[in-house]
Amino acid sequence: MVDINGTGDFTSLQAAFDAAPAGTPTIIYVKRGLYDQEKLIIPANKTNITLIGESREETIISYDIYNCNDGGDGLCPDEKVALWASNSDLIRTAATLTIMANDFRAENITIQNTAGPVGQAQALTIQSDRNVFVNCDILAYQDTIYFWMNETSRAYFETCVIEGRTDYIYGRGVAFFNQCEIRSYGGGWITAPSTTINQDYGFVFYECSLTYKANSPRNGDDGALIRLGRPWHEYPKVAWLYCSMPAEIHPEGWGDKWNMDYSDTSTDLHLYEWMNTGDGANMSGRADWAGLRAMVDQNEADLYEPEIVLAGSDNWDPTAIAPTVTVYNWDGGAANNGWLEDNNWNPDSVPAISEVANVDGSITLDANGGDFVADLNLVNGAIIDVSANSSATLLTLNQATLSSSASVALSGTIKTKGEATIDASGNLDVTAAIIGVHQITKIGAGICQLNNTNTGFTGDVVVEAGDLQAKVESALGTSGKITIKTNGKLTIDVSNAIDVNTALYTEGTAQLVLNQDITISEWYIDGVIQPIGQYDATSKSETISGSGKIIIGRPSEFTFLGGNWDDANNYSPALLPEAGEKVIVDAVTIEAQSAPFAGDMYVQNAGSIRLRRQDSQCLGPVTMYQGTNISYATSGTGFTLDAPIILEGDISFFMNSANVDGSVMNLPGTFSGDYKILVRNTRDVANSATADLGGDNSNFTGTWDLTIAATNAGGYSAINGLVENAFGNGLIDLATNNKAIFNHAKCAGDVLIMNITGSASAVLNVAVTVQQFTLNGTILGDGTYDASTHSGLLSGTGSITVDSSLSVDDKILVKYNMLKINGNLENLEIFNMLGQSMHKTNTSKEINIQWLKSGIYIVRYKIDGKIGAIKIYKN
Structure with a gap:
């Protein structure tokens, strides 16, 4: 047994894998917990391992390495990759879990890669045969599962959730998805198959539910359509049978050839559909490809049963193998709806610890006392009515309701997986911890008391009717928005029950009972934000009662909603930030203006700073995370951003100008960090795009990446060193016809490292002096170098002089x-x-x-x- 808290045989999953005897069937049980400290591998000799999680929702294997163009091993972040660099098999991909051994099986567990929209970041890489996943969540964003296996190797997935956006089920071999949820963010492709021409089968989706996931971590995904796939290599084969497909499926289904000109003409591509349902299943608009069609008849469809598809040469049939973890489904066979009645479950037994119980549809089960120790999942209108004090180890609600008409308590853990409702007509005391990101709506004329510290809950709260009572610290979690409707009441008994950053909305005759003072940053009455100040039962008697008051003060953190940075309406709360206050620019664009930006800016999740003027300034630090950018799009000559910029990931400069004379991104501030800055001319005009570096960038130790050609072949990108240490201590990487321009004798600092390939060049306009100079991997000795010594690499009238006698003492x-x-x-x-x-x-x-x-x-x-x-x- 593995338990991260130390009660098992191992605290490390890899230690358990390594201890398993080679070739001997071994079951490894994993207790609840977040296992996020290891990049994992099951070596080829460790066959017949079965991995069993105590809870699908709460036993989580997680890591966050991803593929990047770092000029080294191709994986980031470097400090994490270095931990596993001694195992070349382990770092062949970014996967959280790499499986090289045959006959691996996983049940009741979550495997994820949390790197987000930064490139390839697999949850799973499979390089072996006869792999089985039952009741598992496999989650990532790009390339979630990589089938890096022989064409005859096989994998089987049953009642799993596979989540991603870009090519997130990809590779070769045979993979069968039986009754799985295939969950997509918008704008991407579900599959990227590379089936060989001799394979009969590739990816088969059988009785699956294709779903659409909003709130993508990448800006621009939400609302975009998804495609069933695009052909990656060779002759892809993908079949969809008896699946439900949402309206967000692109009518063409496929359509993207990915540089494979034969994709739409070759009948060796087998992209088949049969008896699917839902708005996205309509094939009338499908791409006009020779190999994309409905199956001919039921006889052809019958050839796609799992025992046929997966048979191989050894007649393997994973459906004939009983799950190690029993999954129960409610059938209501008992005389009453008691949740601990054997006959209410199929199979006939009360679900036990580490098992799974599902209630699907318009069914009411009665929590009439006792402890429900299995994971209990309610979906699609199911109701759990609490009639006596009860405990649920893990209750998940997805379009489901928790109700009670009695004075009772429910303990344990509640997790939202979709919108949830609390219907209390009595006095329901929720001592259970609530976690999740989905909206909870309180209905019913009774009371619901929140008596746990719900720091893991971030969803919205709506009180439609009755009284929702926040009794303890963080009872309302870190909800972004709480709305009290006309017939609703919110009672707050402790000052820190509500988070200071929660926006509070009251409508009509909504009631707030304040037994302690609360401090929040936003209060809206019928949609109108209230000024900073204090409000109590005297000043707002129509809404507030009790001895406490609402104190509306300045928040420590703002969320930027998009638009100009000098407009208060573009912030939540709707105030302009002041010095020292944190502003999150998450997956949106912030437009730079002439009024200085006073707060501390954090740009993340593909967020962007768009330049508009020649005088834009940030007074506080600007922290930029992986995949963010600074850009402009203009017919003019460029713009300015004067800011201290801290890099916490690779970023980009996107310079887009239609001016034939070129444009300049003027950057008189400073850069610090050890990541990559990609400099690109993105306008289809034959012009120059130059980043003028006018600050002391001594604390920059990353890479100036000018290796990508301008969008127009006649254009180029450049960086221009105007002051001492302008290039900092970073590598200058030049390719195509891009340039690094030296306009200060010490703009390169003491140590200069450059790679120059193609028709790129370093333009020397002054005599530059350094202590060390490495050019294309060669350390140059003391001396002077210029266009005459390195024609084609160095240009201009200036020179680079290396004088190692200027070096500091050895350290x-x-x-x-x-x-x-x-x-x-x-x-x-x-x-x-x-x-x-x-x-x-x-x-x-x-x-x-x-x-x-x-x-x-x-x-x-x-x-x-x-x-x-x-x-x-x-x-």
Whole structure:
């Protein structure tokens, strides 16, 4: 048994896998918990492992490595990848779990990759045969499951949820999805098959439910249609039988050829559909491809039963193998609806711990006392009525209702998986912890008391009728919005029951009973936001009663909604942020204006800063996360952003100008961080797009990436160093015809590393002096270099002089494969001879370099406020 809390045989999943005897059937039970500290692999010799989770919802295997263009191993973030770099099989993909052994089985567990919309980030990579997943959630965004296996290898999924957006079921081999939910964010493709021409089958979806998931982590997904797939390689084969398809399925189904010109003409592509239902199942608008069709008749459809598709040469039939974890379904066979009655469940028994119980449809079950220890899932209108004090280990509600007409308590855990309703006509005391992101609506004339600290709940709350009482700290979680309707009442007994950032809405004759003072940032009465101030039963007697008051003050955190940064209506709450206040720019675009931005800006989830003027300034720091960008689109010559920018991931500069003379992104502020900045000219005009770097970027140790060609072949991208340390301590990576322009003698600082390929060049307008210079992996000795010594790489009338005598004292000692630092370390980075970053740190003063391959490396560092670099040899 594995238990992260230490009560089992192992706290580590990988330790359990490693301890399993090779080739011997082994069952590994995993207790509830979030297992997010390991990138996992099941080696090829560890066959016949079965992995059983105690709870599908609460036993979670998670990691967040993703594919990136980092110039090294192709995986990010580097500090996490380095933990597993010694196992080449483990880091062949970004997958949270890699399966190389045959006959693996998983039940009742969640496997996920939480990297988000940053590139390939698999939850699963499968490289073996006869894999089975039953009652599992497999979640990611791009490339959720990679079938990296032989064409004859097979995998079977039953009653699973597969979630993603981009090509999230992809590869070759045979995979059968039986009664699974295939859950898509908008704008992407479900499958990317690469079936070989000799395969009879590829991906088969049988009695599956295709669903559409809103609130994507990527801006622009919501509302966009989804496609059934696009052909990745060779001759894809995908069949959809008896599935429900929502209206968000693109009418063409497929349509994207992915540079495979034969996709729409070859009948060796088998993209078949049969007896599907729902608005998305209409085939009249499907792409006009020769291999895309409805099945001919039932005889052809019968060839897609699981025991036929998966038979192979050994007649494998995973459907004949009973699940290790019993899944119960409500059939109401007992004389009453008691939830602990054997005959109400199929099979006839009360579900036990680690088992699963499902109630689907317009059914009411009676929680009439006792403990329900299995996971209890209510969906599609099901109702659980609490008639006596009861406990549910895990109750999930998805379009379902918790009701009671008695004075009773319900303990345990409640998780929303869709909108949920609490219908109390008596006095329902919810001592259970509530978690989830979905709206909860209180109805019924009675009372519902929230008596647990619900910090894991972030959904909206609506009180339609009756009294919702928040009795303890964080009883209302961190809900973004609480609405009290005309017939509703919200009673708050402790001051911190409601989060300061929750927006409170009252309508009509809604009542607020305040037994303590509360502080919030927004209160709307009939849609009108109230000014900053204090309100009580005297000043707002039509709404407020009790001895407490509402204090509306300035929040510590704002959410930006999109638009100009100088418009209060574009913030939640609707106030302009002040110095030191945090502003989240999440998956939206913030438009820079002439009025300075006073707060601290955090740009995340593909958010963007769009430049509009020549005088835009951020007074506080701007923190930019993976996949965000600074951009402009203009017919003019460019714009300015003066800001201290902190990088917490790779970002992009998108310069889009129709001006034939080119454009400039003027950046007089500073950059810090060790990530990549992609500089791109994105306008289809043969012009230049230049980022003018006018700040001291000494704390930038990442990469200036100018390796992607301008959208127009006659255009180019450039960075321009205008002041000392403008290029910081980063690698300058040039390709195509892009440029790095040197306009200050010390714009490169003390150490310059450049890669120049294609027709790219470094334009030297001044005499530049450095202590070290590495060009295309070669360390150049002391001397002067210019267009005459490196024609085609260096241009202009200036030069680069290397004078190693200017170097600071040695601060690095290498001994017994340990790199030791003398002094106060501020940052350190190890490069190979190609200029690729191998390791970064700003904390470790002793670094084990045993994992580096033999050879010469360059170590660049800032120690005791001084910048230096040395060459080391790893034997």
